[in-house]
Amino acid sequence: MHLFLEAVVAQANCGRLPIAGTPAWAELADGDPRKLLAVAIAGEHWVLRYQVGQEQRAEAAEDVWDGADWSEVARQVQRRHEIDELRRSA
Template identity: 60%
Template sequence: MTASQQVAWWPVHEFLTAVLAQANAGPLPVAGTPAWCSLADSDHRKLLALAVAGEHHVLRMEVAQEAAAEASKAIAAANDWPEVSRAIRAGRGRAYIPRRKETA
């Protein structure tokens, strides 16, 4: 059984907010910036800044999965899919052009 791939940003945000409050680290540089790169690898602010960047990624993933779900609903509502299926099985989609009988 495959585990769910659904992503929820809010629990991540709550967790990270609590961790940052407990760490009392002050302002953090944005991960990857020169200020972040200049932090020592042992500086806990470096890892915290990386976690904040990860939170942003989780938010983007949640927004993307919501957009995909909405697109799926729009596609499902766009057509009478059981009728499309019946037409395909009958060999007559909307593009069907009946043959004309040739008269001799």
């Protein structure tokens, strides 16, 4: 999917794309190809997040099956939450 969109964006040759949903994106005319391309890029992001989530759920299921060290898993989750909080407050 990424290679396809990369080729489409290169072929459109319309420069830097605003992030879909931002004020810069909203200011584009509805017929501006950058508007649709930005939406496609945002869709790719969503698809990748969904795919990664599926992979993580599959790995978690394997960990359950294999009897993971749940104390370590809890520490990792806590560290991720702490890092997310630090990023949000920065």
